[in-house]
Each structure stands twice: as structure tokens, then as C-alpha cells.
Amino acid sequence: MNKLRRSMLFLPGANAAMLSTAFIYRPDSIMFDLEDAVALREKDTARLLVFHALQHPMYQDIETVVRINPLSTPFGLADLEAVVRAGVDVIRLPKTDTPEDIFELEGHLERIERECGREVGSTGVMAAIESAVGVINAVAIARSSPRLIGIALAAFDYVMDMQTERSDGTELFYARCAVLHAARAAGIDAFDVVWSDVNDEAGFLREVELIRKMGFNGKSLINPRQIDLLHNAYAPTQQEVDHAQRVIEAAEEGERNGLGVVSLNGKMVDAPIINHAQRVLERAAASGVRR
Numbered sequence: 001m002n003k004l005r006r007s008m009l010f011l012p013g014a015n016a017a018m019l020s021t022a023f024i025y026r027p028d029s030i031m032f033d034l035e036d037a038v039a040l041r042e043k044d045t046a047r048l049l050v051f052h053a054l055q056h057p058m059y060q061d062i063e064t065v066v067r068i069n070p071l072s073t074p075f076g077l078a079d080l081e082a083v084v085r086a087g088v089d090v091i092r093l094p095k096t097d098t099p100e101d102i103f104e105l106e107g108h109l110e111r112i113e114r115e116c117g118r119e120v121g122s123t124g125v126m127a128a129i130e131s132a133v134g135v136i137n138a139v140a141i142a143r144s145s146p147r148l149i150g151i152a153l154a155a156f157d158y159v160m161d162m163q164t165e166r167s168d169g170t171e172l173f174y175a176r177c178a179v180l181h182a183a184r185a186a187g188i189d190a191f192d193v194v195w196s197d198v199n200d201e202a203g204f205l206r207e208v209e210l211i212r213k214m215g216f217n218g219k220s221l222i223n224p225r226q227i228d229l230l231h232n233a234y235a236p237t238q239q240e241v242d243h244a245q246r247v248i249e250a251a252e253e254g255e256r257n258g259l260g261v262v263s264l265n266g267k268m269v270d271a272p273i274i275n276h277a278q279r280v281l282e283r284a285a286a287s288g289v290r291r
């Protein structure tokens with residue numbers, strides 16, 4: 001099974017207190033932000049703090065992601081130089097509009113990796129899609145580099161670009177479908193948007209249920225309280241696990257009898273159903289059963 005990436009916890013790179021404790025919350029990936037959660041006058045401090053945090057022993061057994069500033073800003077390249085040398089696992093490129101944005105990033109990554117003795121190609125990339133142009137180009141972006149581990153929809157900038165606002169999800173309907181299909185067509189992960197009202201658990205869970213059913217791998221998060229809610233909602237129920245076990249048993253019996261398709265309580269069990277059952281069992285083994 002691929003690495004589980006349900007939760008990616010953002011934290012502002014200039015917040016020294018959060019940097020020194022965030023690993024205790026155990027998200028699947030931790031995302032240090034150097035972009036919009038960092039004020040202009042704190043850009044250099046944040047870069048230095050994140051450079052040190054990445055090398056801290058506590059961050060060695062958790063996937064680390066850094067959202068750099070766009071390469072078109074005065075900070076983007078300096079961010080990249082620092083965090084690749086510090087051993088970051090994945091670079092999140094904000095406001096990715098075209099495959100050329102990824103090619104530009106790749107060029108720099110390859111040079112920095114050579115200069116600092118990192119294996120060339122070992123730094124992963126995640127593209128954040130935050131505009132209509134980015135959504136339209138999602139397939140080309142998702143296929144632009146073998147370094148891409150996933151693409152993420154970033155709703156706050158996207159709704160601004162679309163001249164609308166965050167509401168019940170209608171405003172993200174097309175973008176979610178487009179980003180998800182692009183990721184699947186490219187064989188990479190798809191991440192849903194940030195839920196900003198950390199005290200509205202019911203609203204968060206409604207959104208999680210929607211994106212889980214759509215097929216997203218997970219979500220960008222902004223608060224540790226959202227991690228367990230998300231992981232629990234993504235875990236299969238005991239009923240689903242029991243059913244998956246019965247499907248596997250029925251399939252095994254069918255195989256012993258030389259049958260390609262068998263019936264379980266009147267429902268057909270064939271290859272895609274068996275694959276799904278295997279995935280449910282793998283997920284239960286990796287993330288437990290829903291409470």
C-alpha cells in the first residue's frame with residue numbers, strides 16, 4: 001500500500017512554539033508554511049526556523065512538506081535553497097498555474113540536490129492549484145514530473161479568482177472533480193481544501209464525508225484538533241471490514257471451485273469488488289476501525 005496521506009497539517013513557519021511541538025500531533029504529513037501564513041517582515045526568520053526544525057530529530061520519522069513562496073517572488077528561491085539542504089521530503093508549490101511552473105521548480109531542485117549531495121530526484125513535489133487557469137491545466141500539471149506525489153486544491157485563492165466565496169461546496173464542485181480526476185489520471189494523490197473554522201466540527205465532518213466519498217486521499221488541515229476527526233472519518237467501519245472479509249472468503253472459495261465470479265448474499269463478487277475489499281482491509285490494518 002502507498003504511504004497514507006490523509007492529513008497534512010499546516011503550520012506557520014514563523015511560529016517557533018508550534019514548530020517545536022507540532023510533531024506530537026502525528027499528522028500523516030507536517031507542512032511548514034513560508035508563504036501566506038508568514039508576514040513579509042518575518043519571511044527570513046521563518047525560513048531559518050524551518051531550516052532548523054527540518055533537521056530536528058523529532059521530524060525525522062514524519063513526512064515533512066514545506067510550502068515555499070512562489071518562485072516569482074523575492075523569497076521563493078531562497079526558501080528552496082534552504083529547505084532542500086535541510087532535508088525536506090516534499091516541496092509544496094503554491095499557485096501552480098502551468099506545467100512550466102513545475103519545470104522551473106525541477107530545474108532548481110536538480111541543481112540544489114547536486115550541490116548538496118542529495119540524490120537527484122529524491123525531493124518530492126506537490127502542486128497547489130489555486131486558480132481557474134490551474135484547474136483548467138490540472139491534468140498537464142499532474143503529469144508534468146515524476147517528482148509529483150500529489151496535487152492539492154487550495155480554495156481560498158481559488159474562490160477569489162472565481163469571484164465567489166466559500167459556502168456549501170457548490171463553489172468548488174467543478175474544481176474538486178477536475179483536480180481529483182487529474183490526480184487519478186496521473187497516478188498521484190489528491191488533497192482537498194483547508195476548513196478554516198476550527199470550532200465548527202460538524203461542518204468539517206460534513207466536508208470530510210463528501211471528499212472521502214469522492215475519492216480524495218485526504219485534506220490540508222490547519223489545526224491539530226482536525227487530525228483525529230479526519231483519521232477517524234477515513235477509517236472503514238467494522239461493518240465494512242466484516243463485509244470485506246466475507247467477500248475475500250467468497251472469492252477464495254470461488255477460486256477453489258474454478259469460478260471467476262461468485263455470489264455473496266445475492267450480490268455479484270468479481271475482480272473490482274475483490275480489489276475494493278482488499279483495499280478496505282489494508283486501510284483497516286493501517287488506520288484502524290472507525291469509532
Ligand SMILES: CC(=O)SCCNC(=O)CCNC(=O)[C@H](O)C(C)(C)COP(=O)(O)OP(=O)(O)OC[C@H]1O[C@@H](n2cnc3c(N)ncnc32)[C@H](O)[C@@H]1OP(=O)(O)O
Nearest residue numbers: 009010011012018022033036037156194198222223224225
Ligand atoms: C489559506 C491558507 O493559506 S491556510 C494555510 C496557512 N495557515 C496556517 O498555517 C494556519 C495554521 N493554524 C493556526 O495558526 C491556528 O490553528 C489557528 C490560528 C487557525 C487557530 O489558533 P488557536 O485558536 O490558537 O488554536 P487552538 O486553540 O486549537 O490551539 C491549541 C494548541 O494547538 C497548537 N496549534 C494550533 N494550530 C496548530 C498548528 N497548525 N500546528 C501546530 N500546532 C498548532 C496551539 O499552539 C496550541 O498549543 P498550546 O496548547 O501548546 O498552546
Ligand SMILES: O=C([O-])CC(=O)C(=O)O
Nearest residue numbers: 128154155156157194220
Ligand atoms: O493551499 C492551501 O490549502 C491553502 C491556500 O493557500 C488557499 O486555500 O488558498
Ligand SMILES: [Mg+2]
Nearest residue numbers: 130154156157
Ligand atoms: Mg493560497
